[in-house]
Amino acid sequence: xxxxxxxxxxxxxxxxxxxxxxxxxxxxxxxxxxxxxxxxxxxxxxxxxxxxxxxxxxxxxxxxxxxxxxxxxxxxxxxxxxxxxxxxxxxxxxxxxxxxxxxxxxxxxxxxxxxxxxxxxxxxxxxxxxxxxxxxxxxxxxxxxxxxxxxxxxxxxxxxxxxxxxxxxxxxxxxxxxxxxxxxxxxxxxxxxxxxxxxxxxxxxxxxxxxxxxxxxxxxxxxxxxxxxxxxxxxxxxxxxxxxxxxxxxxxxxxxxxxxxxxxxxxxxxxxxxxxxxxxxxxxxxxxxxxxxxxxxxxxxxxxxxxxxxxxxxxxxxxxxxxxxxxxxxxxxxxxxxxxxxxxxxxxxxxxxxxxxxxxxxxxxxxxxxxxxxxxxxxxxxxxxxxxxxxxxxxxxxxxxxxxxxxxxxxxxxxxxxxxxxxxxxxxxxxxxxxxxxxxxxxxxxxxxxxxxxxxxxxxxxxxxxxxxxxxxxxxxxxxxxxxxxxxxxxxxxxx
Amino acid sequence: xxxxxxxxxxxxxxxxxxxxxxxxxxxxxxxxxxxxxxxxxxxxxxxxxxxxxxxxxxxxxxxxxxxxxxxxxxxxxxxxxxxxxxxxxxxxxxxxxxxxxxxxxxxxxxxxxxxxxxxxxxxxxxxxxxxxxxxxxxxxxxxxxxxxxxxxxxxxxxxxxxxxxxxxxxxxxxxxxxxxxxxxxxxxxxxxxxxxxxxxxxxxxxxxxxxxxxxxxxxxxxxxxxxxxxxxxxxxxxxxxxxxxxxxxxxxxxxxxxxxxxxxxxxxxxxxxxxxxxxxxxxxxxxxxxxxxxxxxxxxxxxxxxxxxxxxxxxxxxxxxxxxxxxxxxxxxxxxxxxxxxxxxxxxxxxxxxxxxxxxxxxxxxxxxxxxxxxxxxxxxxxxxxxxxxxxxxxxxxxxxxxxxxxxxxxxxxxxxxxxxxxxxxxxxxxxxxxxxxxxxxxxxxxxxxxxxxxxxxxxxxxxxxxxxxxxxxxxxxxxxxxxxxxxxxxxxxxx
Numbered sequence: 007x008x009x010x011x012x013x014x015x016x017x018x019x020x021x022x023x024x025x026x027x028x029x030x031x032x033x034x035x036x037x038x039x040x041x042x043x044x045x046x047x048x049x050x051x052x053x054x055x056x057x058x059x060x061x062x063x064x065x066x067x068x069x070x071x072x073x074x075x076x077x078x079x080x081x082x083x084x085x086x087x088x089x090x091x092x093x094x095x096x097x098x099x100x101x102x103x104x105x106x107x108x109x110x111x112x113x114x115x116x117x118x119x120x121x122x123x124x125x126x127x128x129x130x131x132x133x134x135x136x137x138x139x140x141x142x143x144x145x146x147x148x149x150x151x152x153x154x155x156x157x158x159x160x161x162x163x164x165x166x167x168x169x170x171x172x173x174x175x176x177x178x179x180x181x182x183x184x185x186x187x188x189x190x191x192x193x194x195x196x197x198x199x200x201x202x203x204x205x206x207x208x209x210x211x212x213x214x215x216x217x218x219x220x221x222x223x224x225x226x227x228x229x230x231x232x233x234x235x236x237x238x239x240x241x242x243x244x245x246x247x248x249x250x251x252x253x254x255x256x257x258x259x260x261x262x263x264x265x266x267x268x269x270x271x272x273x274x275x276x277x278x279x280x281x282x283x284x285x286x287x288x289x290x291x292x293x294x295x296x297x298x299x300x301x302x303x304x305x306x307x308x309x310x311x312x313x314x315x316x317x318x319x320x321x322x323x324x325x326x327x328x329x330x331x332x333x334x335x336x337x338x339x340x341x342x343x344x345x346x347x348x349x350x351x352x353x354x355x356x357x358x359x360x361x362x363x364x365x366x367x368x369x370x371x372x373x374x375x376x377x378x379x380x381x382x383x384x385x386x387x388x389x390x391x392x393x394x395x396x397x398x399x400x401x402x403x404x405x406x407x408x409x410x411x412x413x414x415x416x417x418x419x420x421x422x423x424x425x426x427x428x429x430x431x432x433x434x435x436x437x438x439x440x441x442x443x444x445x446x447x448x449x450x451x452x453x454x455x456x457x458x459x460x461x462x463x464x465x466x467x468x469x470x471x472x473x474x475x476x477x478x479x480x481x482x483x484x485x486x487x488x489x490x491x492x493x494x495x496x497x498x499x500x501x502x
Numbered sequence: 503x504x505x506x507x508x509x510x511x512x513x514x515x516x517x518x519x520x521x522x523x524x525x526x527x528x529x530x531x532x533x534x535x536x537x538x539x540x541x542x543x544x545x546x547x548x549x550x551x552x553x554x555x556x557x558x559x560x561x562x563x564x565x566x567x568x569x570x571x572x573x574x575x576x577x578x579x580x581x582x583x584x585x586x587x588x589x590x591x592x593x594x595x596x597x598x599x600x601x602x603x604x605x606x607x608x609x610x611x612x613x614x615x616x617x618x619x620x621x622x623x624x625x626x627x628x629x630x631x632x633x634x635x636x637x638x639x640x641x642x643x644x645x646x647x648x649x650x651x652x653x654x655x656x657x658x659x660x661x662x663x664x665x666x667x668x669x670x671x672x673x674x675x676x677x678x679x680x681x682x683x684x685x686x687x688x689x690x691x692x693x694x695x696x697x698x699x700x701x702x703x704x705x706x707x708x709x710x711x712x713x714x715x716x717x718x719x720x721x722x723x724x725x726x727x728x729x730x731x732x733x734x735x736x737x738x739x740x741x742x743x744x745x746x747x748x749x750x751x752x753x754x755x756x757x758x759x760x761x762x763x764x765x766x767x768x769x770x771x772x773x774x775x776x777x778x779x780x781x782x783x784x785x786x787x788x789x790x791x792x793x794x795x796x797x798x799x800x801x802x803x804x805x806x807x808x809x810x811x812x813x814x815x816x817x818x819x820x821x822x823x824x825x826x827x828x829x830x831x832x833x834x835x836x837x838x839x840x841x842x843x844x845x846x847x848x849x850x851x852x853x854x855x856x857x858x859x860x861x862x863x864x865x866x867x868x869x870x871x872x873x874x875x876x877x878x879x880x881x882x883x884x885x886x887x888x889x890x891x892x893x894x895x896x897x898x899x900x901x902x903x904x905x906x907x908x909x910x911x912x913x914x915x916x917x918x919x920x921x922x923x924x925x926x927x928x929x930x931x932x933x934x935x936x937x938x939x940x941x942x943x944x945x946x947x948x949x950x951x952x953x954x955x956x957x958x959x960x961x962x963x964x965x966x967x968x969x970x971x972x973x974x975x976x977x978x979x980x981x982x983x984x985x986x987x988x989x990x991x992x993x994x995x996x997x998x
Contacts, residue, residue, distance in 0.1 A: 023683070023686055023687065024683065024687070025686070025687055026687070029687060033690070040822075076816075077783055077816060077817060078782060078783035078784065079783065112794050112825055113824075113825050113826050114794075114797070114799065114825045114826050114827035114850070115852075116826070116850055116851070116852025116853045116856075118714050118715065118853075118856055119713075119714060119715050119716050119717045119720070119765070120717050121713060121714070121716075121717050121718070122713060122714035122715060122856065122860070125713065125714065125859075125860050125863065125864070126714075126856045126859055126860065146663060146666045146667070147663040149666065151658070151661065151666075155655065155658045155659070158654070158658070159651070159655060162647070162651045162654070163651070165647065167642060167643040169841065170642045170645065170647075170839035170840065170841045170842075171642070171839070171840050171841055172840050172841060173841075187519070187520065190519055190521075191519065191520070191521055191522075191525060194529070206702075206865075206866075206868075207866055209864060209865060209866055210865075213864075217615075217617060217618060217621065217738055218614050218615060218617070218618035218621065218622075219614065219615050219618060220615050220617075221615045221616050221617050222617070222718050222740045224615070235863070238863050238864060239864065242713055242864055244718045244740055269615070286574060287573055287574040287575065288574070298608050298610075301610070303610065320572075320573060321573065326536075328609075329608055329609050329610045330609050330610050330612070331610035339866075343666035343667070344666065344667050344668050344866070344868060345665065345666045345667055345668060345669075345868030345869055345870050345871075346666075346868065346869075347866070347868040347869060354610070354612055355612070356611075356612025357612045357614075360612075360614055360618065360622045363621075363622055364618070364621050364622065367621065367731070367734045368621070368705060368709075368734060368735065368738055369702075369705060369706075370702075370703055370705055370835075370840070370843070372702075372840060372841030372842065372843040373841055373842075373843060373869075374841050375841075
């Protein structure tokens with residue numbers, strides 16, 4: 007009987023969700039029609055009968071029936087009652103015929119596209135959990151939250167309606183100016199404030215570059231070993247990633263690489279990710295010459311130059327570029343906190359309008375009050391002091407880690423364990439002889455609860471590199487004191 | 503003389519930027535070397551001489567020289583002085599030879615890729631300025647800013663470090679639950695909270711779908727007339743956009759369209775953008791059947807159902823879907839404010855893990871404290887009251903606009919001016935006879951400072967539609983009273 011079905015459905019819905027009664031009845035009647043329990047053209051019980059049978063108020067029933075009528079399920083015939091519409095199709099989607107059996111639905115297989123599969127399964131951040139020694143992660147528990155909160159408050163109170171809207175000028179102007187001033191002074195980037203595009207971080211900066219400067223199928227040179235995040239961005243945009251091996255001076259293209267001419271060249275010259283090597287001056291000029299020969303754009307990802315422990319930061323690659331072919335990107339994720347989602351991309355003058363337009367079209371940039379707070383945070387010197395404090399903290403942790411690893415360094419031969427990349431950033435690389443199984447060491451440490459990354463896992467084509475990529479940004483000093491020796495022990499055991 | 507050059511450079515740099523003196527000297531010396539004024543292998547003046555000649559402290563000079571040494575420009579020879587390194591290449595990037603002439607740099611032409619050009623020039627939001635009658639824009643000056651600020655404060659104070667990090671679970675769980683509850687009750691979406699992916703808005707939701715469910719070159723059906731924003735997203739991802747004409751029941755695929763089988767079908771069934779038509783129940787079932795026949799995914803963009811003026815919101819298309827092939831997306835941009843950058847995508851269960859992973863990999867989602875504030879804003883009923891107030895405001899403006907346009911409606915024939923889409927949302931469509939030049943009307947109004955959009959401008963392939971798309975969300979009541987009659991007058995003049 008219809009009432010039994012409706013009651014049962016309403017009980018089920020009522021138990022599962024906080025639906026108002028008229029919605030429960032609406033859903034139950036709809037289900038009845040879709041399942042064929044109320045056939046096309048069939049007359050509905052009167053609202054009074056339904057109200058009595060279902061112990062509902064008349065209003066509730068009328069509300070449900072009205073909604074179903076508006077949506078086309080039911081139709082009233084004056085003086086005759088309410089009928090299920092002739093053309094209400096059944097759940098199967100087949101054209102409704104009276105008495106036609108309901109067909110089984112054809113569930114869409116939850117299958118991804120080829121690109122979706124590639125994105126899902128290659129180089130995924132398996133350990134999405136942040137572990138103390140995860141490379142590249144900063145300890146944002148030291149972030150001056152109270153101060154930041156006061157600044158956000160202040161800018162919220164000052165907020166006029168336009169600040170709640172999208173932005174079309176590449177970011178809040180005072181923030182663009184503050185970023186430009188900082189980059190000019192501390193990274194020797196040649197720029198005016200208008201060339202800054204404020205993004206949500208490196209991933210979005212890469213997106214803009216990959217989309218506007220390259221086509222599907224174009225070749226992108228990346229360093230080998232590589233930063234996965236960049237690879238994903240290029241893969242998602244249909245570009246062909248061509249790995250170019252690095253050495254201790256940085257990316258080193260050979261004639262074989264020139265046979266795969268790039269549209270884009272992605273590099274991390276200040277602190278190669280993950281080996282940490284600094285691109286030498288000579289190599290920088292060679293790279294610019296190579297890029298010129300190919301007519302390629304160079305994407306410089308300067309992700310942690312704020313944390314340099316030996317001497318002032320190395321000048322940017324962009325500062326040497328006279329061709330206007332280097333796009334420089336940075337991020338606040340490691341110097342403030344990741345969830346802030348603020349970074350920047352410096353584009354050559356001729357590209358500013360196109361990048362601003364695309365940034366609006368594809369990303370609809372917002373969060374203007376937060377950008378205003380950050381502009382003040384920088385202008386008032388809080389950014390600089392925050393950096394100084396953070397640098398000290400990380401210097402201590404780095405030192406502690408270096409001391410723990412000291413005993414395994416050195417030894418016979420050119421292949422002996424050594425550290426690379428400790429001059430800067432939030433991670434270093436412990437290089438190991440080519441015969442060592444670094445993945446096995448990482449697994450052994452993982453069983454002890456320590457996640458370090460094997461260097462070979464970052465290699466795309468080359469097979470000669472072994473080592474451990476170890477972060478010290480996130481681990482507390484005590485953890486490093488405790489766990490550093492465990493890492494050293496595992497290495498010593500493997501190296502012999 | 504070297505000193506003159508250095509002094510001139512430093513003066514220039516000092517006037518232009520707030521560079522510290524040692525950086526000015528660093529830059530000036532670097533420029534001298536790159537320009538060949540200090541040749542490879544040449545000996546530098548002593549730091550005492552430089553200090554005297556340039557009226558600088560010895561420390562300043564030493565700092566600059568040290569940095570240049572670290573970077574490889576200079577080298578010290580014990581007891582002999584400081585020399586320009588042999589291998590310092592010149593600005594031209596050619597291998598440095600003593601005395602080799604500097605070559606002219608090859609400026610990279612600021613040329614976009616083919617995709618970049620297409621993105622920059624087709625369907626760009628020419629009028630990036632928000633004008634009172636721009637369709638689809640809400641008046642966020644009425645947003646309860648003080649309340650929102652208090653909530654944000656509260657959640658900032660409660661913030662523990664993890665809340666400053668990226669999120670990997672598709673969004674802050676209480677917010678996903680609040681969204682799921684809302685959608686279940688008010689939009690008849692079938693879902694559990696885990697199926698919600700919190701995004702930065704519709705553009706990002708479209709990104710995820712286009713990347714994970716379709717490949718480069720795949721066909722996407724869009725409604726004709728179409729929403730430009732969605733077209734841009736599909737174009738950016740290399741998909742082929744195939745327009746399918748709508749009628750007064752929504753998208754109406756024909757056999758000709760079936761000859762271009764889609765991987766994705768993008769629709770706005772609750773309030774077709776821009777005509778405002780509601781997809782009928784019969785047409786909804788037909789669409790699902792068609793999608794099933796093609797094995798296609800359906801992307802339902804439900805962008806303004808919160809604002810319905812005639813009756814409760816029409817149930818979602820997703821609620822009729824038994825195949826698990828409809829992905830439902832919505833946004834808070836029009837019900838809160840655009841710069842908040844929060845929206846949501848509901849994915850079928852089998853796709854949850856893949857979408858969460860890709861969302862993290864490509865977008866690094868953050869802003870958790872804001873998500874927490876929004877969850878409370880919804881749970882405590884502020885969202886509902888904010889909506890109610892907004893609905894009242896918009897109802898008044900809509901009414902006022904309808905009254906102003908009333909005089910031009912009706913008339914002879916089936917082609918007579920009529921309104922479509924006024925039951926819902928923040929815009930309506932004034933449909934005009936096919937003989938009318940709607941772009942000319944829009945231009946005439948633009949000269950009076952009124953921006954309305956001609957309907958024909960949204961048409962991709964069809965040429966039969968004429969009309970004006972007029973927003974009433976942003977214009978104040980007084981503006982509508984004043985300008986509504988001007989729009990009516992321009993229409994009357996054109997229609998005759």
